Amino acid sequence: MLDPETTRHDDLRSGSGPWRPALQRPRGQPLARDTRCDVAIVGAGITGAFIAEHLTAMGLDVAVIDREREGFGSTAASTAMLQWEIDLPLRELAGLYGFARAAEAYRLSWRSVAGLRRLIEELALPCSFAPRQTVYLAAGEIGLRELQDEALQRRRAGLPGDVVDGTGLRGALGFDRPGAIISPGSAEADPVALCHGLLMTATRRGARLIRDEAVGFDGTNLAAAVCLASGHVVEAAHLVLATGYVMPAIVRDALHQLASSWAIATVPQPAQALWLNRALVWEASQDYSYFRTTPEGRIIFGGEDESFADPKRREGLDRDKTEALRAKLHALLPLACLDLDRAWSGAFGKTADGLPLIGHVPGHKRLLAAYGYGGNGITFSFLASRIIGMLIRGEERPWFEAFAIDRALIRK
Known part of the structure; x- marks a missing residue:
C-alpha cells in the first residue's frame, strides 16, 4: 500500500471566498x-x-x-475564471513542443470550456454560469508587438481573438495599457x-x-x-x-510545483465602476493579476503569487498581499470601491509548461x-x-x- 501525504484543507487555503453552497448539497457518509x-x-x-x-x-x-x-x-x-487560454502563451508552448502539439493543446482547452458549458446547460446546474470574453492585457515586457505575434499564432491554430491598441483599449474598457487581446469563448461560475x-x-x-x-x-x-x-x-x-x-x-513529476496565490472580493460595485461586458481580465506576464465580477457586481481580484505552499508562511503574508491587491485594483479601476467583502489565499499546483x-x-x-x-x-x-x-x-x-x-x- 502507498501512503498519501497528510494535509488538511486548512493548509490549502485561509480566509473565505464569496461562494455559497447549494441549498441542497451532497453529504458523505x-x-x-x-x-x-x-x-x-x-x-x-x-x-x-x-x-x-x-x-x-x-x-x-x-x-x-x-x-x-x-x-x-x-x-x-x-476564482473560477473558466478560460481556454493557457498560462504559457501559445508561441512559448510551441517553442517547447512544436506548433502542432501546442496548437492542439490550446484547441482542447477551447473545446473543454464549450463542453462544460453544454454539460451545465444539459444538467441545469444552478452555479451562476455565464459566458465571458477574456481581455489579455499587455504587462511587463509583453507589449503590443508581442500580443500581435501571439494573436497571429492563435489565428494559425484556428482560435479567435482580436488585438486592440492602447487607444482602443482605453476607449472600450478603460484600461490604461499599450494593448490587449480580446477573445470570446471563456466563462465564469460559482465553483x-x-x-x-x-x-x-x-x-x-x-x-x-x-x-x-x-x-x-x-x-x-x-x-x-x-x-x-x-x-x-x-x-x-x-x-x-x-x-x-x-x-x-x-x-x-519534475514539471510540477506548488505555489500560493491571494484573492480579494469587493463589496458590490456601482455600474459605472465596472468594465464593458464584465470580461475576464488577466495580464500577459509571468506573475499576473487577474479579475472578474460576480452576479452581484463584486470584483474578484487575484494574484501576487509566490513559489511556495507552506501554510504558515502564506498566512503570514495575508495582510500585506491583500493590501497589494487593493492597490493594483485601484490602479486598473480607479472608480472601483475598495471596501472588501472577502479576502483569502490558497495553494495551487502548476507545471513548467502550463x-x-x-x-x-x-x-x-x-x-x-x-x-x-x-x-x-x-x-x-x-x-x-x-x-x-x-x-x-x-x-x-x-x-x-x-x-x-x-x-x-x-x-x-
Whole structure:
C-alpha cells in the first residue's frame, strides 16, 4: 500500500471566498463495511465531481472518498475564471513542443470550456454560469508587438481573438495599457455550487460519497484498493486520484510545483465602476493579476503569487498581499470601491509548461491521476474527466501524450 501525504484543507487555503453552497448539497457518509465498485475517486472537489458525473453517465459504479466536506477544500479557493487560454502563451508552448502539439493543446482547452458549458446547460446546474470574453492585457515586457505575434499564432491554430491598441483599449474598457487581446469563448461560475451540482447528479445515478480519509492505496494488482482511516477498504477496478493540491509522492513529476496565490472580493460595485461586458481580465506576464465580477457586481481580484505552499508562511503574508491587491485594483479601476467583502489565499499546483498532469500513474496500471492545473483549474478539471473516462474504457489518443504524468519537457 502507498501512503498519501497528510494535509488538511486548512493548509490549502485561509480566509473565505464569496461562494455559497447549494441549498441542497451532497453529504458523505462513513462506511459500515468494506465495499467494492468499478471506480474509486479520492477527492470530492471540482475535479472529482466532474469525474464522478462523467463516469456515472457512462454507467459505472462509482465511490467518491473525501475526508472533508465536499467542495470545501481547494475548490472553495478558486476564482473560477473558466478560460481556454493557457498560462504559457501559445508561441512559448510551441517553442517547447512544436506548433502542432501546442496548437492542439490550446484547441482542447477551447473545446473543454464549450463542453462544460453544454454539460451545465444539459444538467441545469444552478452555479451562476455565464459566458465571458477574456481581455489579455499587455504587462511587463509583453507589449503590443508581442500580443500581435501571439494573436497571429492563435489565428494559425484556428482560435479567435482580436488585438486592440492602447487607444482602443482605453476607449472600450478603460484600461490604461499599450494593448490587449480580446477573445470570446471563456466563462465564469460559482465553483462550490458547480461542484455540489455535479456530485448531486452523480449520487442520483448511484454514486456513493464516503466521508473518510484515504491512508493507503494500491493500483498495481488486478484490482485497486483504498485503505481508509476507519479500517475499511474500498476495492475497485480503477482508482483515480483527484486530491487537488495534496499530491501523493508517487504522482510527483519534475514539471510540477506548488505555489500560493491571494484573492480579494469587493463589496458590490456601482455600474459605472465596472468594465464593458464584465470580461475576464488577466495580464500577459509571468506573475499576473487577474479579475472578474460576480452576479452581484463584486470584483474578484487575484494574484501576487509566490513559489511556495507552506501554510504558515502564506498566512503570514495575508495582510500585506491583500493590501497589494487593493492597490493594483485601484490602479486598473480607479472608480472601483475598495471596501472588501472577502479576502483569502490558497495553494495551487502548476507545471513548467502550463499543461496539466492527467493519465495513468507510471508503474501502476490501475491508478490514474489529475493534477497541476495552474490558472485553468476548472477547464482542465473537465478535460481530465474526459481523458480519464476514455482511459478507463481502454481508449488511447495520440494527444494524451501532451498531458502524460511522465512527459519530458523538450524544446523543439
